[in-house]
Amino acid sequence: MKALVSVKRVVDYNVRIQVKPDQSGVVTDGVKMSVNPFDEIAMEEAMRLKEKGKITEIIAVTVGGAKCEETLRTALAFGADRAVHVKEEGEIQPLTAAQALAAVFKKEGAQLFLLGKQAIDDDASQTGQMVAALLDLAQATFASKVELDGSKAVVTREVDAGLETLEVDLPAVVTADLRLNEPRYLKLPDIMKAKKKPIEAVSFASLGVTPGAGLKTTKTAPPPKRGKGIVVKTVDELVAALKAKGLV
Amino acid sequence: MSVERDVMEYDVLVVGAGPSGLSAACRLKQAAAAAGKEISVCLVEKGSEVGAHILSGAVFEPRALEELFPNWKELGAPLNTPVARDEVYFLTGPEKGIKTPGMFVPRTMHNEGNYIISLGNLCRWLAQQAEGLGVEIYPGFAAQEVIVDEGNVVRGVQIGDMGVDRAGHHKEGVYTPGIELRAKYTLFAEGCRGHLGKRLIKRYRLDENSDAQHYGIGLKELWTIDPAKHEPGLVIHGAGWPLNSANPGGFFLYHLENHQVYAGLIVDLSYSNPYLSPFDEFQRIKHHPVMKKYLEGGKRVSYGARAICKGGFNSLPKMVFPGGALIGCDLGTLNFSKIKGSHTAMKSGMLAADAAAAALLAGGEGGDELAAYPESFKASWLYDELYRDRNFGPAMHKLGVLFGSAFNYVDQNWFRGKGPVTLHDNTPDYATLKPAAQSRKIEYPKPDGVISFDKLSSVFLSSTNHEEDQPVHLLLADPAVPIGKNLPLYDEPAQRYCPAGVYEVVSEGAAPRFQINAQNCVHCKTCDIKDPAQNITWVAPEGSGGPNYANM
Numbered sequence: 150m151k152a153l154v155s156v157k158r159v160v161d162y163n164v165r166i167q168v169k170p171d172q173s174g175v176v177t178d179g180v181k182m183s184v185n186p187f188d189e190i191a192m193e194e195a196m197r198l199k200e201k202g203k204i205t206e207i208i209a210v211t212v213g214g215a216k217c218e219e220t221l222r223t224a225l226a227f228g229a230d231r232a233v234h235v236k237e238e239g240e241i242q243p244l245t246a247a248q249a250l251a252a253v254f255k256k257e258g259a260q261l262f263l264l265g266k267q268a269i270d271d272d273a274s275q276t277g278q279m280v281a282a283l284l285d286l287a288q289a290t291f292a293s294k295v296e297l298d299g300s301k302a303v304v305t306r307e308v309d310a311g312l313e314t315l316e317v318d319l320p321a322v323v324t325a326d327l328r329l330n331e332p333r334y335l336k337l338p339d340i341m342k343a344k345k346k347p348i349e350a351v352s353f354a355s356l357g358v359t360p361g362a363g364l365k366t367t368k369t370a371p372p373p374k375r376g377k378g379i380v381v382k383t384v385d386e387l388v389a390a391l392k393a394k395g396l397v
Numbered sequence: 398m399s400v401e402r403d404v405m406e407y408d409v410l411v412v413g414a415g416p417s418g419l420s421a422a423c424r425l426k427q428a429a430a431a432a433g434k435e436i437s438v439c440l441v442e443k444g445s446e447v448g449a450h451i452l453s454g455a456v457f458e459p460r461a462l463e464e465l466f467p468n469w470k471e472l473g474a475p476l477n478t479p480v481a482r483d484e485v486y487f488l489t490g491p492e493k494g495i496k497t498p499g500m501f502v503p504r505t506m507h508n509e510g511n512y513i514i515s516l517g518n519l520c521r522w523l524a525q526q527a528e529g530l531g532v533e534i535y536p537g538f539a540a541q542e543v544i545v546d547e548g549n550v551v552r553g554v555q556i557g558d559m560g561v562d563r564a565g566h567h568k569e570g571v572y573t574p575g576i577e578l579r580a581k582y583t584l585f586a587e588g589c590r591g592h593l594g595k596r597l598i599k600r601y602r603l604d605e606n607s608d609a610q611h612y613g614i615g616l617k618e619l620w621t622i623d624p625a626k627h628e629p630g631l632v633i634h635g636a637g638w639p640l641n642s643a644n645p646g647g648f649f650l651y652h653l654e655n656h657q658v659y660a661g662l663i664v665d666l667s668y669s670n671p672y673l674s675p676f677d678e679f680q681r682i683k684h685h686p687v688m689k690k691y692l693e694g695g696k697r698v699s700y701g702a703r704a705i706c707k708g709g710f711n712s713l714p715k716m717v718f719p720g721g722a723l724i725g726c727d728l729g730t731l732n733f734s735k736i737k738g739s740h741t742a743m744k745s746g747m748l749a750a751d752a753a754a755a756a757l758l759a760g761g762e763g764g765d766e767l768a769a770y771p772e773s774f775k776a777s778w779l780y781d782e783l784y785r786d787r788n789f790g791p792a793m794h795k796l797g798v799l800f801g802s803a804f805n806y807v808d809q810n811w812f813r814g815k816g817p818v819t820l821h822d823n824t825p826d827y828a829t830l831k832p833a834a835q836s837r838k839i840e841y842p843k844p845d846g847v848i849s850f851d852k853l854s855s856v857f858l859s860s861t862n863h864e865e866d867q868p869v870h871l872l873l874a875d876p877a878v879p880i881g882k883n884l885p886l887y888d889e890p891a892q893r894y895c896p897a898g899v900y901e902v903v904s905e906g907a908a909p910r911f912q913i914n915a916q917n918c919v920h921c922k923t924c925d926i927k928d929p930a931q932n933i934t935w936v937a938p939e940g941s942g943g944p945n946y947a948n949m
Contacts, residue, residue, distance in 0.1 A: 161445070163862040163945050167698060170621065170656075179518055179948040181446050181860075334559040334573040337535055338403055 150297075150319075151259040152195045152204045154229065155250055156188040156211050158220040159270040168371045175369060182216070184223050187265020191325040193332040194295055195263050196228045203297040204261070206230050210253050212246045214238040218348065225343035226335045232348040233257070235356065243271075245353070245360045247279035252356035254284065259320065261302065266291050266324040277324040287317035291326040402555070403576040407439040407533075408757055409750075410553055410580035412540045412593065414442035415451060416516065416739045417725025418586030419523035420465055421746035426530035427465075428754035436757055438532045439578060441556065443539035443920075445941035447524040448517035450920055452617060452703040452949050453739060454649055454659060455516040456480060456508055456632055460778070461743035466526065475522050476512040478653045481630025483508050486687055488637035494687055503805050505734040505786060508632050513651045513659075515948045516739055539937035541575060543583075543593050545600075550764045551720035553579035554593065559939050562866045581763020582753045583721035586746060589706040590922040592936050594727035603714035603723070609825040610729055611708040611790055613646070614923045616679040616896055617661035618855075619948060622695035627656045633688075634736070639681055644668040645793055646675075648682050649736070650691060657698070657948075658691060663705065663736070666826040666894075666927050667794060670836045674893035675923075676702075677841035680849035684842075692848055700855040701946050702896035704922045707733035710787035711821060716774065717766045722749045732782060734789035734805065744779045791820035830929050833888040852898040856917050861897070863942035869915045870938035871899065871924065878932040879911035887929055894927050919944045 160166060161181040169176055184192075198204045209224035211217045212235040221232040235249045254262050267274035281288035289304035293312065296303045297319075305314045307326050317323075353360055381387045391397045409425055411418045422440050429436035444450035459476060462469050469476070485502050488494040499507075524534055541557035556575030560568040585594050589612065598604050633650040640646040646664040653659065662679040683692055706712075706729040713729055716722055724730075724746045731738030752769035774780055789805050844850045863870075873879070883889045884902060889911070891900035897917040903910045920943045925935040 161860075161945060163445075164860045164947065165699075165858055176947075179448075179515065179521075181449060181945045181947065183445075331571055333571060335537075336403070336573060337538055337556065337576050337578075338405060340535060341405075341533065 150204050150261065151206045151208060151257060152198065152261040152263055153208050153210055153254050153257055153259040154188070154192050154195045154224065155262070155264040155276070156192065156209055156220050156224045157185040157265075157268045158182050158211065158213055158217045159185045159268055162186060162269055168369050172368050172370055174366070182219070184220050185265050185268045185270075187267060187269070187325055187327070189227070189332045190327070190329050191263040191265050192224055192227045192229065193330045194325055196333075197330065198295070198297060199228070208233060208257055208259065210250060211235065212237065212241055212249050221348055222343050223335070225346045226340040227333075228339070229346075231346060234348050234350045235352065236350045237353055237360075242361050242364055243273060243275060244279060244363060245358060247276050247283060248358045249353060249356055250276065251280045251283040252358055253351070254280065256356070261297070261319060262322045264324055266326050277322050281322040287321040288323075289315045289317050289321060290324045292323050293326050293328045295323055295329070400558075400574045402574050405439070405576060405578055407437045407578065407580045408582070408763070409436060409438045409753055410578050410583045411438065411440040411586055412554055412583065413586035413588060413591070413727070414440055414444070414447045414524060414534060414536065415520060415586055415588050415725060415742065416523070417727075417742035417746035418584065419520055419527055419746075420461065420743040421584050421586065421724055421750040422527045422532040423465060423523065423530055424747045424750035425754050426527070426532055428751065428758065430530070432758045434758055436754060439580070440527070440532055440534045441538045441540055441554070441578065442534065442536040443937050443940055444536055444943060445945055446536045447534065448521040449536070449945045450943055451517040451520050452615070452701040452946055453516035454615075454617070454651060454661060454736065455514050455739060456651060456737065457512045457514045457516070457519070458735070458737055458740040459510070459512065461740040461747065465743065465747060472526065473522070475518045476514055478513040478629050480508040480511045480513060480632050481628070482632070484631070484633045486633065486635030486637070488635055488685060488687065490638050491684070492686060494635065494637070494685070503734065505732070505789070506634065513630065513632065513653045515653070517946050517949045519739075537941035538575075539940040540593060541937055543597060544577060544579065549719060551583050551597070551718060552764070553577060553583055557937055557940060561868060561939075563868060565868055568866070581757065581761070582767065584724050584746070584749055584753070585721065585727045586724050587727045589704045589726040590925055590935075591727040592925075592934075594723055595925070597718060597723065598714050601715070601718040603718065607714050608708060608711040608821050609823050610706060610712045611794075611822065612666040612826050612926045613663045613705045613707050614666055614675050614702060614894070614896065614921060615661060615663045615705050616675060616702045617659055617700070617949065618697055619699040620658050620660060620692055620695045620697050621656055622658055622691055624656045626691050627658070628652050629654060635687060638685070639678060640664065644670050644673050646678065647736075648688065650688055660688060660692065665707075666704070666923065667824070667829045669829050669831045670839065671830045671833050671887040671890040672836055672839045672893070674839070674841065676852055676855075676896045677893075680844055681841060683848050689848060697850065697858065699947065699949055700858040701944055701949050702919055702921045702923075704926055705738065706731050707790055709733055709790055710783040711791065711819070713783070716749075716771050717768065719766055720764045722767050722770055724749045730779065730783065732786050734786035741779055741782070744777065745774070748773045748777060748779070788816075788818065788820045791822040794822045795820055827927055827929055827931055830887055830890065832886055852896070856897045856919065859897075859919050860945035860947070861917060861919055861943060862945070863916045863918070864939050865916060867939050869913055870936050871913050871915055871918065872934045872936060874932050874934065878930045880909055882930060883928070884909060891924055891928060891933070894923050896921060896923070900924065
């Protein structure tokens with residue numbers, strides 16, 4: 150069984166995000182970029198399923214410019230067998246990315262599409278859902294446990310009320326939540342081997358995807374500065390202060 | 398418990414992806430290609446990526462780069478802002494200063510032909526060139542131990558283990574033993590006060606014929622300023638207030654591209670007042686009109702700090718030992734009279750690489766002392782440059798800022814550094830503190846949150862992170878020293894010399910306690926240098942921990 154794992158290149162989670170002075174986006178020049186941590190969790194889960202013999206091949210995929218090759222190399226160092234790079238420079242619309250990923254999934258004949266529940270750059274949490282809709286597949290989002298059982302996947306997901314267990318028919322889309330696993334450390338020899346693994350470059354055109362323009366970013370702004378706090382001595386003072394602000 | 402470790406073997410291993418290590422790696426590959434042979438080169442870097450731990454002014458002299466890549470312009474090296482003009486100030490008070498007329502500025506402080514750069518970005522570019530030449534670069538892996546064989550020959554390094562908890566236990570499912578990287582020659586390029594370099598200097602007594610090494614701590618911020626005040630290529634240096642001859646230092650302000658400036662302060666770690674706080678001196682000096690007029694209305698983007706080696710020629714240890722060599726600031730090649738160490742670091746790396754390449758291409762098996770490296774060093778412009786400027790630091794220490802500056806003016810501009818006198822300064826920086834009882838307490842002004850800031854919000858801007866659950870990487874030889882000795886004698890200066898708030902004396906109730914916030918560490922190494930008891934040892938934390946400097 151083949152699994153497709155998508156990995157997105159994002160600004161590293163340790164980096165303090167700076168908004169560009171013209172508000173057209175965030176600064177990425179000279180900034181450390183990494184694999185979206187939730188996608189790393191998806192990648193780790195794929196590796197564990199492969200080590201259990203449930204999956205035979207892992208294909209990593211990304212959508213983006215030439216620099217995204219680094220992201221794919223990281224996925225290959227994790228243990229992906231090969232990678233597909235949908236190589237397109239410039240801004241990519243969320244729906245277009247989902248269409249491209251769906252096209253790769255179909256082309257590869259994979260049974261399981263694993264990816265992070267969201268990317269830490271835009272926090273949109275929509276790619277997995279859109280891919281499932283585009284391909285009319287079952288989806289199990291926010292997974293905290295994944296088991297493959299023949300033609301089915303049993304997925305435990307974290308919901309507000311607790312844990313919910315779903316059984317979905319394969320092929321299916323599964324998005325990884327934070328507590329699904331703790332990704333392994335990359336080993337130096339594996340990073341070296343990853344440099345020699347194949348990456349196939351494809352384009353929107355070759356996948357039959359027409360880039361859309363449905364979404365327009367009008368402005369990026371930093372959150373408003375937090376005002377000065379006050380120190381209260383007693384609970385009564387606290388209640389009074391909250392009341393004065395009309396919060397209780 | 399013995400751990401099974403993977404082993405990878407190379408011809409040459411380089412530890413540290415700074416200007417010296419990257420230049421050495423490029424040069425080795427160039428030499429191999431010119432000879433039509435193969436030399437395998439591996440480079441490991443503790444930062445999460447190349448450039449993540451690089452912090453420098455930086456006004457860059459392109460001399461070594463011209464030699465390494467004569468076509469650096471076509472190759473797109475990020476030297477974007479040529480120096481347009483220099484200004485040098487001597488500050489006499491919080492509002493006052495004297496602009497030094499150009500003719501009285503020492504020769505070494507002129508910057509025509511140099512560039513204002515981000516050294517981190519230059520290193521990122523050098524790494525691309527190196528990878529293009531076939532160097533294998535592995536960021537995120539910290540060299541933890543030197544591998545020395547029974548014949549006392551350096552054979553490589555062991556990478557630190559990953560997935561070890563605070564108590565030293567292997568974490569279930571994620572523990573990953575560090576591999577052994579073995580090589581015929583290992584070049585140590587860790588920068589100033591490298592933790593392995595320090596051990597090598599001791600083990601092979603490399604410094605037995607040299608003066609004590611001297612250090613400074615450099616603090617730096619990147620600001621985006623009002624475009625109307627921005628003058629690309631303007632280089633401002635200055636000394637004087639609020640520092641003095643017993644506690645010397647100097648500030649800088651460089652206008653680079655994109656309406657940005659680098660502001661910084663270098664404080665000499667030979668300072669004597671234990672109440673001095675380099676961080677607070679830096680925050681204070683930004684309020685001086687010379688700096689404030691540019692920063693006002695701007696926004697701080699980034700912050701960082703790093704120790705620098707400034708002993709120069711007289712403090713250079715022996716450069717080689719069986720199986721390897723020290724290069725760059727692991728050796729101490731910075732030229733303090735120019736406040737520049739990048740071109741000298743690059744050159745030392747290239748000289749060591751030439752020596753290693755010649756030995757390997759002649760069929761050598763490695764493990765020997767690379768005698769050709771110190772020999773070619775002596776014949777190089779690097780030697781000439783460091784020799785000429787050998788008196789600069791000692792003059793400042795021995796004669797004070799005013800007479801030292803006068804001496805340096807004469808020594809540099811009249812004798813071109815080849816004067817008859819050599820000054821020596823053999824008091825190590827950890828031994829210069831006066832007891833707190835004999836020192837004046839310094840009251841620093843509160844940061845205003847506009848021009849000046851507190852330590853924690855500053856460290857935040859360095860994007861520093863360490864995996865929380867790991868052993869503390871700042872080792873105390875005797876845990877009783879900070880509270881038992883340093884506190885009564887020096888009011889524990891670690892609280893103030895650390896630019897990242899790692900060390901705190903916490904008083905809960907009656908008994909004070911020494912707290913180490915290792916997660917904040919920006920890897921500057923100042924504690925390892927300045928602790929008066931030499932009780933703190935900096936070792937590498939888990940790979941990829943530390944700051945994530947961008948455009949620094």
